Amino acid sequence: MLRTHTCGQLRKTDAGSQATLCGWVDSYRDHGGGLFVDLRDRYGITQVVFNPPDSSAELIERSKLLRSEYVIQVTGNVAPRPAGQENPRHASGGIELRATELVLLNKSKSPPVSPSDSVTELAGEELRLKHRYLDLRRSKMQRTMMLRDKVVKGMRDYFADRGFLDIETPILGRSTPEGARDYLVPSRVHHGAFYALPQSPQLYKQILMIAGYDRYVQVARCFRDEDLRADRQPEFTQLDLEMAFVDADDVIAEIDGLVAKLAKEVLGADVPTPLPRMTYDEAMERFGHDAPDLRFGMEIVDLTDLAPQSDFGVFKSVVEAGGRVRAINAKKGTETYSRRGIDALTEFVKGFGAKGLAWFRCEEDGTLGSNIAKFFSPELLKQFGERLDAEPGDLILFSADQFAGTCKVLHALRTKIAAEQKLYAPDQMSYSWIVEFPMFDYDEEAKRWVAMHHPFTAPLDDHVELLKTDPGKCRAKAYDLVINGSEAGGGTIRIHDSTVQSQVFSLLGIDTETATERFGFLLEALQYGAPPHGGIALGIDRWVMLLAHLDNIRDVIAFPKTQKAADLMTEAPGAVEGKQLKELGVKLDG
Incomplete structure (x- = not known):
C-alpha cells in the first residue's frame, strides 16, 4: 500500500508516530516560511504542514509547487495541532502531519468544477x-x-x-x-x-x-x-x-x-x-393523491352537500353537473398570503386545470370574509367554518370541479402551502401504505380499460365478479409504500389462475392471439401448479x-x-x- 492511513483516520492518540498519507490537495496556504496543505480523500481531510524543523528547505520549496487537485503521497510526523488551532469540522482536526517526504503522484489541470468544500x-x-x-x-x-x-x-x-x-x-x-x-x-x-x-x-x-x-x-x-x-x-x-x-x-x-x-x-x-x-379511496378523499405526504395535516374537507345552498353560481353549477366542492384550511394562512399572495395562488392552480380559486379568510371575530361572501348566508358560512375548523387568521381555499380535478388542484395547493409555511422539519420522515388501488383506469382517448398497475395484478377476492359486471369498481390487491409524499415502492399480489389472467387480458383489449404472442410462456406456466x-x-x-x-x-x-x-x-x-x-x-x- 502507498499509504499507512487514510486522511480521516489519524487522531491525537497517534501523536508521536510516523504516517504516510495519499490524496488530493484540497487547498493550500503559503504562510511565508512554509506551506499548509489540506489533503483530502473520501475518508476526510488532514492538515499537512511543510515547515522546519521536520521539513527540509528543499522539501518546502517543492511543496510550494503544489496546486489544487494534485495527487500526492506525503510522509511525516503526527503531532497535535497548537492550542486554539484545532478544526472540529474534521475528524482529524486535532492533529497535523508535519511532512518529511513528498512524492508527486500526478498533476491536475485547473479544475472547472471544484470538489473542495472551501468553495462555497x-x-x-x-x-x-x-x-x-x-x-x-x-x-x-x-x-x-x-x-x-x-x-x-x-x-x-x-x-x-x-x-x-x-x-x-x-x-x-x-x-x-x-x-x-x-x-x-x-x-x-x-x-x-x-x-x-x-x-x-x-x-x-x-x-x-x-x-x-x-x-x-x-x-x-x-x-x-x-x-x-x-x-x-x-x-x-x-x-x-x-x-x-x-x-x-x-x-x-x-x-x-x-x-x-x-x-x-x-x-x-x-x-x-x-x-x-x-385505502386508495380514503387517500384521494382526504389528501387528493395516492401518495399523500403525512408530515402535516391540512386534509381536504368535502362541502358538496352545503355548496348548493349558496347563491354562488360556480358552486351550484358544478354540483348540478355531478362535480364536487372541496376545500383545505391553511392554518394561519393569512399571515403568509396577502391578497397579492392569494392572486399568486390563483395563477398557480390554473396550471393544474382550475379556472380560478375561491377563498375565505377567517376574521378576528371568527366570521368568514371574501370577495364572494355576499353569495353566502351567515348561517352557511358558519357551517363552512365549523366543518373546516376555521380559526382567526386561517385561509380557506376551495376547488369546485369533477372529483379528479379537485384532487389535482387541492393536492398541489396542499403541497405548495406546506412547504412555504414550513409545516414540517427538513429531516422529518413519514412512512405509510396505500392499499386497494383500482384495478383499472379508463382511457378516454383509446376508449378502453388500462391496468392501473400492470395486467398481472389480482383483484380482491370479493371483487372478482366485478371483472364481468363493473370493472371500474374493481379493487386490486395492490399496495404502495409512501415516504414523505413520494411513492417509494409498489407491489401487488399476482394472478395465479390462468382463467382469471385471460379474463383480465380480455378486459384490457388483449385478445387471445396477442396474449399468447406476448405472454404465452407465462400463461402456460400458470397451468402447471402456480402458487x-x-x-x-x-x-x-x-x-x-x-x-x-x-x-x-x-x-x-x-x-x-x-x-x-x-x-x-x-x-x-x-x-x-x-x-x-x-x-x-x-x-x-x-
Whole structure:
C-alpha cells in the first residue's frame, strides 16, 4: 500500500508516530516560511504542514509547487495541532502531519468544477455532470454514495437473514409493450428481431415462484424510455422481491421490518410498526393523491352537500353537473398570503386545470370574509367554518370541479402551502401504505380499460365478479409504500389462475392471439401448479434521495442522465459506425 492511513483516520492518540498519507490537495496556504496543505480523500481531510524543523528547505520549496487537485503521497510526523488551532469540522482536526517526504503522484489541470468544500458557490449542474469525476470528489457526493452503499447493504442483509434467495434475471428479454416504452436492442444473429431491456423483472420473478423458489430478491437494474423528472431516470435500480404462499399483509409486513431497520441504521430513528395504512379511496378523499405526504395535516374537507345552498353560481353549477366542492384550511394562512399572495395562488392552480380559486379568510371575530361572501348566508358560512375548523387568521381555499380535478388542484395547493409555511422539519420522515388501488383506469382517448398497475395484478377476492359486471369498481390487491409524499415502492399480489389472467387480458383489449404472442410462456406456466404469490419493487434511487433529504435523484446516482436522457460526461447516446448497423440489419430512416 502507498499509504499507512487514510486522511480521516489519524487522531491525537497517534501523536508521536510516523504516517504516510495519499490524496488530493484540497487547498493550500503559503504562510511565508512554509506551506499548509489540506489533503483530502473520501475518508476526510488532514492538515499537512511543510515547515522546519521536520521539513527540509528543499522539501518546502517543492511543496510550494503544489496546486489544487494534485495527487500526492506525503510522509511525516503526527503531532497535535497548537492550542486554539484545532478544526472540529474534521475528524482529524486535532492533529497535523508535519511532512518529511513528498512524492508527486500526478498533476491536475485547473479544475472547472471544484470538489473542495472551501468553495462555497457550487458550479452549475450541467458543468458538474460533464465533469462528473470531479463532482464525485465532493464530500457531500461521497457521503451520499456511502449512504447509498449502506442502504443497499442493509437491504441485502435483511432479506438474506430472512431466507430470500438472490437470483439474477435477464437484461436482454422480450418486449411486452404495456406501460412505458421499452428500450430496444436489435439482434445481430436474428435480423429484424429485437430484445428489450427490462422495465422490471416482473415476468421472470413470477416464473421463479412457479418454479418453487418461494423467496426471491434482487437488486435489479431496470430501464424505461419515458419523459424524465427530478425523481426519475431512464435507467434505475430497484430492490425487487417476490414471495409465494402469501397475501398482501405478508409482503407489507416484510417491508415494514425493512423500513424500521434502515431508519434505525441510517437515520438513528425508531419507526413503530406496523406502518399506518389507508385505502386508495380514503387517500384521494382526504389528501387528493395516492401518495399523500403525512408530515402535516391540512386534509381536504368535502362541502358538496352545503355548496348548493349558496347563491354562488360556480358552486351550484358544478354540483348540478355531478362535480364536487372541496376545500383545505391553511392554518394561519393569512399571515403568509396577502391578497397579492392569494392572486399568486390563483395563477398557480390554473396550471393544474382550475379556472380560478375561491377563498375565505377567517376574521378576528371568527366570521368568514371574501370577495364572494355576499353569495353566502351567515348561517352557511358558519357551517363552512365549523366543518373546516376555521380559526382567526386561517385561509380557506376551495376547488369546485369533477372529483379528479379537485384532487389535482387541492393536492398541489396542499403541497405548495406546506412547504412555504414550513409545516414540517427538513429531516422529518413519514412512512405509510396505500392499499386497494383500482384495478383499472379508463382511457378516454383509446376508449378502453388500462391496468392501473400492470395486467398481472389480482383483484380482491370479493371483487372478482366485478371483472364481468363493473370493472371500474374493481379493487386490486395492490399496495404502495409512501415516504414523505413520494411513492417509494409498489407491489401487488399476482394472478395465479390462468382463467382469471385471460379474463383480465380480455378486459384490457388483449385478445387471445396477442396474449399468447406476448405472454404465452407465462400463461402456460400458470397451468402447471402456480402458487399464490406476490411481491414488490422498491426504488433504491428514490429511497436514498429521501433518506438523504435531497430533492434531485441525480444527486444519488454516480453517473446519471439529464432530463433529456443524455450522459454529458461520455456524450451518450452517440452515433455508431455504418458497419455496426449493417451487421445488425438496421438502416436509419433519413
